[in-house]
Amino acid sequence: MKIMSGAVEKVIAGDVRTVARLIRDIDDKVPEVRETLKALYAHTGKAYVIGITGAPGVGKSTLVDQMVAHLRKEGKTVGVLAVDPTSPFTGGAILGDRIRMQRHSLDDGVFIRSLATRGHFGGLTQSTRSAIDVLDAMGRDVIIVETVGVGQDEVDVVKSAQTTVIMVIPGMGDDIQAIKAGILEVGDIFVINKADREGADKTLSELRLMIDMGQDKYHEGKWRPPILKVEAIFDKGVAELLEEIERHRKYLIGAGGPVLRRTKEKVREELAEMVKNRLIEEIFDALTESGEFEQAVEAILSGETDPYTACDDLIIPKLNRLKPTEGA
């Protein structure tokens, strides 16, 4: 693994090619990558991670582009992870978030990477978190993660951010109802983009009502998610958004200590996720490689067995091997 040798030092020194290749290796599940990530972990925890999510077309990439411009003016270095969906039919993906951000591509202080969801076993969350770690170790001050706000995986991704921004646009009507389950709860800041369009104020009051319905969460000095009207394409309201993010950061520091990604809750959640994914991956890989999985598929098709029995037969021997103390 000649690429991996010295990778840790190169990442810490901010070497773009090494970082780019490491993220690819993470995505492609190259096993050696784990050693590099282990060594890099000690160098993480300094970056501030902002998650941005919302339905397709609400203007996430355009907003990220403007935020990057503002952050660069403040002299901060930025990493962007833009996640787009993988086609469930072909496994391919068109990653187009860069189109809105290309003006930053010659700026050494900005690293932009497009990621595809790929969609196996919640692997997105894992690989995106690892990519965040890499950009963090690389020394980026701010890391922005952009995902399409549909599905549990995407919600989990933005949950690993310190500040989560949820974007909507006016006139979504009942769609706002649709986002309230699951995603409304994770929003620290809400942005109504394209706020020059008709219905922005109505959207604002609807959102305000829905957020404040969970008000037991927000009393006694708890964070009450602000709602901002933004026109990202004209850079209107973007500075205000960054001020709110800063205000939220200060609130978090006041509430939970300075190392924000390492609150007990987040560490527990991330580790649980990691164990779960790794377990599934190892067992599934073993079953596929040994051919047992395909045999089971054939057995079900030929009527020899049923999926429930097949599942027991596949998994139980593996699980028994995992608990050597029992019955020993």
Place this chain on the structure above:
Amino acid sequence: MANRKLRVMVAKPGLDGHDRGARVIARAFRDAGYEVVYTGLHQTPEEIVQAAIQEDVDLIGLSSLAGAHMYLFPRVVELLKEQGVNDVAVCGGGIIPDEDVPKLKTAGIVEIFTPGTKLDDIVHWVEENIKPRAV
């Protein structure tokens, strides 16, 4: 299990406002199972090369319908070399006169696809000639 997926960048260098072709190609690559990064219009060779490095792609597909391919395409190859990138292939397509094709190939563009080329043929060419970086 390690599973390399081919990553391809489709880029529009120079002052050329027509990207229907590039989008169709991007779509064909997606349908072939690749991860396709599309840069959008009006890119300089410098921007394309930096983006390709950050995205760690295996292939850059350049599209030009505006006649400046003899400068833009070789410049991308040159910049890759300057940056020490020797494992990213460059191919091109668009309105390109036949007599320019050998010159572009000499300049390091691996293949040129001109109007009328079937999408399947392009994808087949990629399958045959471009392998994702070894694990």
